[in-house]
Amino acid sequence: MSSTATVTATAIWTDDRNTCKGQLRASYTVDYAVGILSNQICKHVSAVYGLDPPLEPFAMQAKCFPPDAEPSDLLSDWSSTGLTALISPDDESTRRIQTHLDKQAQADQTSDERNTTLATDTDSALISQSSTSVQPRKPKKKKKRKTSLMANPPSPVNLSQVTMDNQLKEILASMQNEISEVRRENGSMRNKNEKVLNENGNMRNEIENIRNKNEKILTENGSMRNEIQSMRNEIQSMRGDIQSMRNENERVSNENERVLEENESIRNDLVSLHKDLEAEKAQRAQDIExxxxxxxxxxxxxxxxxxxxxxxxxxxxxxxxxxxxxxxxxxxxxxxxxxxxxxxxxxxxxxxxxxxxxxxxxxxxxxxxxxxxxxxxxxxxxxxxxxxxxxxxxxxxxxxxxxxxxxxxxxxx
Structure with missing residues (x-):
């Protein structure tokens, strides 16, 4: 078989979250192919969960399907069904993944609370801006500009009332611009949060589909195991029949050998009788003469x-x-x-x-x-x-x- 021929190979992560598919050379052995699949799935899972350092492939456990595939077999032997490796993480890898998921869930919750608080503060500032001099909540990068402005207020002795009104208008315009910018940022953050939620929903749906597929695969694997067990039982029964036939053939062969020995003895007796008969005929001829x-x-x-x-x-x-x-x-x-x-x-x-x-x-x-x-x-x-x-x-x-x-x-x- 050409070394460039390929066989479909599938690696399944046993937490039902990730699956990798690809083509491997048919000249690879099952053991080598499982090593490649373990390395790829560890890199993929580490990238998905952001694990650093990445998962160690040698810490994984793998099961192959079909279950009767031997490590030394070539992938070309399973070109019709393909090779599927079920990758199981050890306890340390499972703990790292769970810790990452917990941190991610906590970070998502904190982000939602911050967005809610920011939107509430901004609305309150818009309602009270005409009747109070309390400064609205501004982003950190804008606070420096406001502080420098308020640090040098105009003197009521040197400035007229008109100048003071202009300054107040400028302050109000700046505050309105900052409030609009905060609203835009909050809207953008809401959109991002909605997008993240949609992506999380899509990921959950995808994970659920993968879980369903994995359950279907496990069900099919169970059916395959039953069929394989049935085939093994039939093979065992056939082996028993073959052994019985061999025993019967051995008995018949021994019987044939015994019959051949008896026939040989009878032939020897007949030869002896023929000799005796010829001698008797010769003697009888002499007597008759x-x-x-x-x-x-x-x-x-x-x-x-x-x-x-x-x-x-x-x-x-x-x-x-x-x-x-x-x-x-x-x-x-x-x-x-x-x-x-x-x-x-x-x-x-x-x-x-x-x-x-x-x-x-x-x-x-x-x-x-x-x-x-x-x-x-x-x-x-x-x-x-x-x-x-x-x-x-x-x-x-x-x-x-x-x-x-x-x-x-x-x-x-």
Missing amino acids: SLREVTMLLVPLHLRVLLDLARKKVLEDLGHETWEELRDTRTVYQLADIIFNDLLKRKNLSFHPSHQSILFLCSYNNIRRAGNVAAHTAKQCDIKSAVETQTLGSNDRRCLEHLFRYAYSGALI
């Missing part, structure tokens, strides 16, 4: 078991003890025809295998050869799994499925 290898080793055995179970079922259904007895001297094709035809004649069977599957059972095939080395301990589920390892749709797969259903009373693959 080992199981597959074992299953592949058991497949020939299970298939060989299926062929033996099918032959055993044929022997039971056809009423023979051994396969060799059933086969006798027949060829493989003859044996297959007999078994197929005899099984067709049996109505109590739940499933009849095909001629081709019977031929596959009677012949010495690769499955029988591969399974001859295994024990005949396989379960139905194992045999079913072994059949399912064969290529779907192949001739071996169809024959094995037929023999499985035959051996296990029509059970499906």
Whole structure:
């Protein structure tokens, strides 16, 4: 802000008689501005009351409005409202002013009494000037002239009666002139007194206006104090709300930190679980591979078991003890025809295998050869799994499925 900018400043004298207004630089601090206002109001009041020596500014007490203005603040901070200083005199200054007012009131009263007495004496002299030789009351500067005249009266022996009459006429004319001058002075003094009284009345009216203005200012200041107090209460309430919000934010922040810590722990657990799962998957893959290898080793055995179970079922259904007895001297094709035809004649069977599957059972095939080395301990589920390892749709797969259903009373693959 430019150093030449100004702010309205007002100094109020607390006896409601004097107020000074002016413009101060906005770059001044509140403390410096109050010092300037105190110095100006002391000079003004001292001149108004005629105090010598003048009032001492350092003996004054000052209050600033707005009341929240700090001494170190710049006047530019209060450019919108201006600065008002309420100047309070100390006890000694108040006593000096009161003494001056008392003397001034006494002097005014004495002046009024003197003017009244002078006017009364002058009128009496005018009434009695033709019948008495008593000297009228004259101003002091005129008395010397009259004394010199009366000190050398004319001698009745040497002067004639005419000369004496002329002297008396001159004395009367001089007295009339002096009386006229006294009347003019009394009129002038009355006019001055009336002017002084009018000025005193104007001063009283002005003082009354100043008092009314000061009362209005004090009322406004009281209203401002109430508003400021209300604002302070609101600010205090807002501070409480802000503190509550800060506490809540602190609690939420702590809760978030705890949740983040828990999430980090969960992430670590998940990473550990993923590692364990990967290890378990790897172990499971190894187990599955080992199981597959074992299953592949058991497949020939299970298939060989299926062929033996099918032959055993044929022997039971056809009423023979051994396969060799059933086969006798027949060829493989003859044996297959007999078994197929005899099984067709049996109505109590739940499933009849095909001629081709019977031929596959009677012949010495690769499955029988591969399974001859295994024990005949396989379960139905194992045999079913072994059949399912064969290529779907192949001739071996169809024959094995037929023999499985035959051996296990029509059970499906």
